[in-house]
Amino acid sequence: METRQIITLGEEVLAGYKITRPEALRLSCIEDADIPLLSAYANKIRLKYAGNHVDMCGIINARSGRCSEDCKFCAQSVFHAADSPTYPLLSKNELLKQAKNIEKQGAKRVSLVTSGKGMQGDSDFESILAIFKEIISSTTLKVCANLGTLDLGQAQRLAATGIRRYAHNLETSKSYYPTICTSHPYDERLETILAAKQAGLELCCGGIVGMGESWDDRIELALALRELGVQSIPINILNPLKGTALENIKPPRPLEILKIFAIFRFILPDRVIRPAGGRELNLRDMQGALMLGGANGLIIGNYLTFSGRNSDIDFQMVHDAGLNQ
Amino acid sequence: MKSYDLIFSLGKKVLEGGQVTFDEALSLTQIEESDIPILLGVANKIREKFTGNAVDTCQIVNARSGNCSENCKFCTQSAHHEVKLNVYPLMSEDEILAAAKSAEKDGAYRFCIVTAGCGMDGDADFEKITSAIKRIGQETSLNRCCSLGTLNEEHVIALKEAGITRYHHNLETSESFFEEICTTHTFSERVETIKKIKNAGLQACSGGIIGMGETWRQRIELAFTLKDLDVDSVPINVLNAVKGTALEDTKKLNPMEILQTFAIFRLILPTKILRYAGGREHNLGELVPLGFLSGINGMLLGNYLTTTGRGATEDLKTVTNMGMKPLCPRS
Numbered sequence: 001m002e003t004r005q006i007i008t009l010g011e012e013v014l015a016g017y018k019i020t021r022p023e024a025l026r027l028s029c030i031e032d033a034d035i036p037l038l039s040a041y042a043n044k045i046r047l048k049y050a051g052n053h054v055d056m057c058g059i060i061n062a063r064s065g066r067c068s069e070d071c072k073f074c075a076q077s078v079f080h081a082a083d084s085p086t087y088p089l090l091s092k093n094e095l096l097k098q099a100k101n102i103e104k105q106g107a108k109r110v111s112l113v114t115s116g117k118g119m120q121g122d123s124d125f126e127s128i129l130a131i132f133k134e135i136i137s138s139t140t141l142k143v144c145a146n147l148g149t150l151d152l153g154q155a156q157r158l159a160a161t162g163i164r165r166y167a168h169n170l171e172t173s174k175s176y177y178p179t180i181c182t183s184h185p186y187d188e189r190l191e192t193i194l195a196a197k198q199a200g201l202e203l204c205c206g207g208i209v210g211m212g213e214s215w216d217d218r219i220e221l222a223l224a225l226r227e228l229g230v231q232s233i234p235i236n237i238l239n240p241l242k243g244t245a246l247e248n249i250k251p252p253r254p255l256e257i258l259k260i261f262a263i264f265r266f267i268l269p270d271r272v273i274r275p276a277g278g279r280e281l282n283l284r285d286m287q288g289a290l291m292l293g294g295a296n297g298l299i300i301g302n303y304l305t306f307s308g309r310n311s312d313i314d315f316q317m318v319h320d321a322g323l324n325q
Numbered sequence: 326m327k328s329y330d331l332i333f334s335l336g337k338k339v340l341e342g343g344q345v346t347f348d349e350a351l352s353l354t355q356i357e358e359s360d361i362p363i364l365l366g367v368a369n370k371i372r373e374k375f376t377g378n379a380v381d382t383c384q385i386v387n388a389r390s391g392n393c394s395e396n397c398k399f400c401t402q403s404a405h406h407e408v409k410l411n412v413y414p415l416m417s418e419d420e421i422l423a424a425a426k427s428a429e430k431d432g433a434y435r436f437c438i439v440t441a442g443c444g445m446d447g448d449a450d451f452e453k454i455t456s457a458i459k460r461i462g463q464e465t466s467l468n469r470c471c472s473l474g475t476l477n478e479e480h481v482i483a484l485k486e487a488g489i490t491r492y493h494h495n496l497e498t499s500e501s502f503f504e505e506i507c508t509t510h511t512f513s514e515r516v517e518t519i520k521k522i523k524n525a526g527l528q529a530c531s532g533g534i535i536g537m538g539e540t541w542r543q544r545i546e547l548a549f550t551l552k553d554l555d556v557d558s559v560p561i562n563v564l565n566a567v568k569g570t571a572l573e574d575t576k577k578l579n580p581m582e583i584l585q586t587f588a589i590f591r592l593i594l595p596t597k598i599l600r601y602a603g604g605r606e607h608n609l610g611e612l613v614p615l616g617f618l619s620g621i622n623g624m625l626l627g628n629y630l631t632t633t634g635r636g637a638t639e640d641l642k643t644v645t646n647m648g649m650k651p652l653c654p655r656s
C-alpha cells in the first residue's frame with residue numbers, strides 16, 4: 001500500500017467512513033517506514049472521536065489458578081505447569097484493601113477478575129456480589145467485573161449491584177479461536193457478552209495478539225468487536241510464560257505492535273483501546289509511541305499472573321504525550 | 326490549505342529529491358497540534374529513504390572542564406557562571422585513552438574529545454591532544470572526532486594528520502539570536518571555523534541548542550545556515566536549564582514542539598545525520614524513543630559534558646527497539 005493511500009483512508013475515517021475488511025488488510029501490508037504515519041492518523045482519529053482522555057484501570061486477581069479451561073496462553077489453566085499463584089477467593093477485606101490501593105495510585109476504574117470458566121453454579125458468586133457492594137460504597141472507583149461466563153440473570157444481578165462494565169475477552173478471532181482453546185467454544189463467549197449487554201452493562205472485550213494469529217485474524221477480531229459495540233478493547237501482547245503451551249512463541253516486533261494498535265483505531269474510531277498485559281515486555285521503551293498511536297486506555301500496575309511497571313511511569317508517560325486521565 | 330495537505334506536499338517534494346524553502350519550512354511551524362504526529366511520520370519516511378536504518382552513535386569525553394573565558398548563557402563551564410562543576414585541566418593521555426576504550430566497549434561508533442575554552446589559538450594543550458588522537462587511532466577502531474573550539478588552518482591540518490575525520494563546532498543558535506546567548510565572540514567566528522574544516526576536506530558536526538528562548542523563525546534560520554555550510558552531522562540539544570547558568574529560569578519546551586523541531590530539521594536536511602544530544606531525557610521523558618520515529622538518526626551515547634544521560638546500554642536498546650541499527654566501528 002502506498003503512503004498516499006494511508007492518507008486517503010485516514011482522511012476518510014476522520015470524515016466518518018467505516019473502513020472495510022479489505023481496506024484494513026491493505027493497511028496491514030504497509031512498509032515499516034510508513035508505520036509512524038499510520039500511527040499519526042490513528043492518533044488524529046483518537047483525538048477527534050475519543051478525545052484526550054486516557055481510561056486507566058487497575059485489575060485484581062481475586063481468585064487465582066486451577067482453571068478447568070485449556071486456553072493456551074494462560075498460566076492459570078490446570079493443563080499447564082506454569083508457575084502461577086493459586087488461591088481461592090480472597091476475603092472482602094483483602095480485596096477492598098487492594099481496590100483502595102488502586103484508587104490511591106490514581107486509577108479511576110478497577111476490575112475484579114476470577115479464574116475459572118464462569119459463574120454458572122459457582123458458589124462464590126454471592127460472596128463476590130457482596131464484595132462488589134463494599135468496594136462500590138467505600139471507594140470512588142468505577143467497578144468492573146471479569147468473572148467468566150455469565151447467564152442473563154447473573155448479569156442483571158451485577159448491574160443491580162452497581163457494576164458498570166463487564167470484561168470478557170474474545171481472546172482472538174473466531175477462526176483462530178479453536179487453535180487457542182478447545183474446552184469451550186467461541187460462541188459461548190459471545191453469549192456471555194450479549195447477556196451482559198442485554199443486562200445494560202458496558203462491555204470491555206478484546207484479546208491477545210502475538211499468539212501466532214495472522215493479520216486476517218486480528219482484523220476479524222477488531223471487526224467482531226465493532227459489530228458487538230463494545231466500549232473498551234483491552235489488547236494484550238502475548239507474554240509467553242514458561243509452562244504454557246505458547247511458551248516458545250516469538251513476540252511481535254515493537255513496530256508491528258504499533259501497526260496493530262493503529263489499525264484497531266482505524267476500525268474502532270471512538271472506543272477505548274487499552275494496551276494491557278505484555279506491553280512492558282514487548283514494547284519496552286516504545287510504549288510512549290502507543291500513546292501517540294491510537295491508544296487511550298491503560299491497565300496500570302500488575303497483571304493477573306505477572307508484574308507490570310510502577311504506575312507513576314505510566315502517569316508520566318500519559319502526561320508527556322499531552323493526554324490526561 | 327489544510328495543514329495535512331501542506332505536510333504531504335512538502336514531504337512528497339523532499340522524498341522526490343526536492344528542497345523546502347525557508348518560508349515552506351516556516352509554514353510547518355504553524356500546523357495544528359493534532360497534525361504534528363503526521364509531520365513526524367513524514368520526517369521518519371524521509372529519514373528512512375535518504376539515510377536508511379543506520380544510527381550514528383558517538384560518545385564524548387569532557388577532556389578539559391570549566392574555567393571557560395566565554396559567556397555562553399546556557400553553559401555550565403563558563404567562568405561567568407556560578408555553577409557547581411567539576412573543574413579540571415586537560416586529562417592525561419592515558420585517561421583520554423581509557424575514556425576512548427570505554428566508549429568502544431559501550432558500542433560507540435565515534436569518539437569525540439571535547440575541551441572547554443574559546444579555542445586552540447596559543448593553546449599549549451593542542452600538541453597533547455593531537456598525540457592522544459593518534460594513540461586512540463592505534464589502540465581502538467573508533468572513528469575519531471574532536472571539539473576544541475575555534476581553530477586556525479594549521480590546527481585543521483594537524484588534526485587531519487592525527488586522524489580526525491569529523492570536527493565538532495556548534496553554531497549554538499541562529500545568527501540573529503546569537504548575541505542574546507553569547508557576546509564574548511561572534512557568530513561569524515564560529516562559521517569561519519566550520520568553513521576551515523570543510524575546506525580541508527574534513528566532515529563537520531555542527532548544530533545547536535533549542536529551548537533557549539529563540540523563536541521558531543530563528544530555529545529555521547539555524548537549520549538553513551547549517552544546510553548552506555553543508556555540515557554532515559547536526560547535534561540538537563534541548564536546553565537543560567542548569568542552576569547557576571544565565572538561563573536557569575528558562576521554561577521547558579513542550580515535548581511535541583521538540584519532536585516537531587526534529588522533523589522540520591529533517592525536511593530541511595534530508596540526507597544529514599540529525600543527532601540526539603543533551604537534554605533529551607530531561608525534556609522528553611518517556612517520549613525520548615519517539616525522536617527515532619521523527620527523523621533522528623544519530624545520538625550521543627551515555628553522558629554529556631556536564632550532565633548525565635541514561636547510559637549507553639539503554640540508549641542502544643532504544644535504537645534496536647525502534648527497528649534501527651547502531652553503526653558498529655568494525656563494520
